[in-house]
Amino acid sequence: MSVFITSLVLWLLLTKFTYSELLAGVIVSILVALTLRKYHGIKYDWKLLWRFIYYVFAYLPVFVVEMIKANFDVAARVLNPKLPLNPGFVEIKTDLKGEASKLFLANSITLTPGTLSIDAKGERLFIHWIDVKSMENKEKYISQRFEKLLKGVFE
């Protein structure tokens, strides 16, 4: 059922609204939902709306600001003739449990200054860090800003 709603909304966003399009969208969405019956992982409830509002107003501004900072950092490194690098692979711990929240945490880490997430095993995340500052308190530099916000969104 939730797959049906998701694909119907996506269909209506991609096409212009007419009645024949709506009919075709309903048929295609029913087919998709019947095919993917075994794999449905999306659950809708009334908290979803609140989560969406929290996501847009609390998480997205922080994310966009961090991304712009990350790009100026990359620009400064690339345009510098000496190419200042100090890279290393580090391991950090995370408190998040759910699969979706870990996916969003890894995406946010990849798009923030100087870090690229490589692998996730349980609660350990492996990061390629372009400028290793210190081996203590790694979480403070890398993931702490997002962990609190994502805990509010998903848990």
Add this chain to the structure above:
Amino acid sequence: MSANVIIGDILIAIGAFFYFLGGLGILRMPDVYNRLQAGTKATTLGTFSTVIGVGISKPEFLIKALIIVAFVAMTNPVGSSVLARASYLSGVKPCDCTKVDEYKGGGEE
């Protein structure tokens, strides 16, 4: 020229500059992991800026532009992290300047 067209064109030009930086980073960085850092960050912000600029200049494109932005923002980091993991596990050596390596052996205990 109305105001939204000018704002959209400026955003498109900024996005083109970040695309250029992504290409330069891909060419100049010393190993695969640093290349992926530069390439992924610069092209994701370039796509944000360019596609939203097009959506502002032409308001009837805005919904599809937002879908494209959401799609690229979801898939681009996932692709680059899968590629970094694959190249580490297939034995591509990091460059000599790498300081620490806590991921040795694929992160097994």
Add this chain to the structure above:
Amino acid sequence: MIAIFFVLIGIGVILSFIRVIIGPTSSDRVAALDTMNVMLTGLIVVLAYVFNRSIYLDIALVYALLSFLETIVISRYLEGRK
């Protein structure tokens, strides 16, 4: 403004294509190809704006989907092959 866009994105695509040609390992080539695909998605969106055809946006969406799939499939292949 639009002319600046085409010049800069052309230089970017050429630089990453040089990396596709000279890249020492196949991971380098796939990384440069992934970057180039995202750039070309942006290029198709701007072409939709210049030519004023909304069908090009669908082409850009399908291109982004296929390039993501291509990156994932090649990465899985490289990971299995030691």
